[in-house]
Amino acid sequence: MTERSYVEVNDLRRVFDVSKPWLNRVLEGGEKQYLKAVDGVSFNIAKGETFALVGESGSGKSTVARMVVGLLPPTSGEVIIDGISMSSRAALAERQRLRRRIQMIFQDPYASLNPRWQVDQIVAEPIRAFGLIDGEKDIAGRVGELLSFVGLHPADGKKYPHEFSGGQRQRIAIARALASNAEFIVCDEPTSALDVSVQAQILNLMRDLQDRLGLTYLFISHNLAVVRHMASRIGVMYLGRIVEISNGRELFSRPKHPYTRMLLDAVPDVGMTGRQRIPVSGEIPNPISPPSGCTFNPRCPFANERCVAEVPPLLGGVACHAIHEGRLGIDAAA
């Protein structure tokens, strides 16, 4: 790597202990059980770029998001943002300064805003917490500015969250994320709870803000069309691993990994009325006892013995033995 990326995620892992309580294990027998939610995920995000993680439920994309912002400690691996490791114990002061620049937008705008607080308190909280502005008058001015930034009226600050619709609440959440002059925003399914016309408003707003403020986004979504619209680079996750990582145009015009192809094929797209689809088989297996080797092998039409035995490494942007061996007639690096 010649230039240091703004965000670097190296071999991130997270294991959850999902065993039965100790007493039940003693009485009923049974081993300790672990769930590998995220199993060796690495990616980089350049400054001002939107990187998206896409996958079905249980693929571990939200767990990655929570580890990147530091809401959840990783079991192993590290997150480096702007050259500062989020997991090293040494640089505590530096890390605290960094925290200000990282914010998160959550999926459910009904749950992520305190219902007892007025909107201007919600938006002012990061300003107060980080001590960015002194003096109530200046804080109020900044809050009003932020609210008009996201398309609300400064007078809306005196209202409570329940007085707003879902889309407006998501705007408030964005204003709060911007309040601390954040540079890097992790968005976990920011529009999944919204209607399409409102979703369009929020996605347009997020892109406008990125253009104006040079924000960097990590965008988590299960909706491929939304990801296509927002992201410049995309990582496709399946059962805790990235199976394919590529730039947006490439991924959608020439998907390589069999799972990516299956996923793209499964999306009902408005433009293709009457198109024949290749039927998709199977579902995501139970992550507590994932299949051996490549976790996609039970659903993959190209699986052989090696796929069952050996975990494919991510080479040339795709983790698939069949492609690495040239069995599918596509070159991984192309």
Next chain:
Amino acid sequence: MSVVQPVLSVRDLRVEFVTRRGALKAIDGISFDIAKGEVLGVVGESGAGKSVTGSAVIGLIDPPGRIAGGEILLSGMRIDNLPPEEMRRIRGKRIGMIFQDPLTSLNPLYRVSEQLVETIRTHTNLSSSAARKRAIDLLADVGIPAPERRIDSYPHEFSGGMRQRVVIALALCVEPELIIADEPTTALDVSVQAQIIALLKRLGREHGTAIMLVTHDMGVIAETADRVAVMYAGRIAEIGPVRDVVQNPLHPYAKGLMGAIPSLESAADRLVQIPGSMPRLSAIPPGCPFNPRCPYVFDRCRVERPEPIQQSEHRVACHLYDQSSVRSEAVA
């Protein structure tokens, strides 16, 4: 009107919710037909009244809601004014239902076999062993592997997609004429969603069942439906063949809705944005309910309610398409 009698015919249906502040009109005069073997998609954003329409057809509107006017005809028979006991017999036998969340529509305390056999025996006079055999056939039909073994499982032992298949089997039990599917794939992952869509289409074709598919997902409608009704604030803004409505919508709201959907094929720089949001039921604007958000609005829209106008195969409720109205602006 076609010569063949439609399976479901809804005429000028009105549904109100009575509150302290007066009656809120959730459905305000909608009319549509569904023919045998046809899939009608009902699409709209939250609050448009699409689920209430479904509930009205199966007679499951809870007080304070009530049907305030209009008629619902099932194969020519009026069903909106039946006593509850008779309606209960029609429900399940002649109209099947599939809801969004498969976990809440199955009883977690009973095995799937008990639930299926109970439903079959309630509506037919099959013996319990014949009913069980029919239940196994149904599970095989909806694509559950090893149905003889799986039939004795509890709902929690199935995955989300498999559970939705069980719910579909339950709806198909007694070969209903009409199935109402309310957001059947919303709770499922994309790859599973595609399987369920394919299943619904196949079953509709094979059994000749009319399907009313309620969803907010235009993609699902485009894949599944023959015709589509776009609802807005309790009214049908536009209804027509799915290809026409998706590719060449006439109503300004339908146009905005189609443009707002991000596409897989092309990365548009900006999505079409409809300003504002759906009005609350307590504050539906006079005239056309879409007028405050409409880019083509003119004076008549603010005072007079647009009635559906036939435009080739579409019916569209918009003054722009009324020849007698003076156009203030050409439609782009």
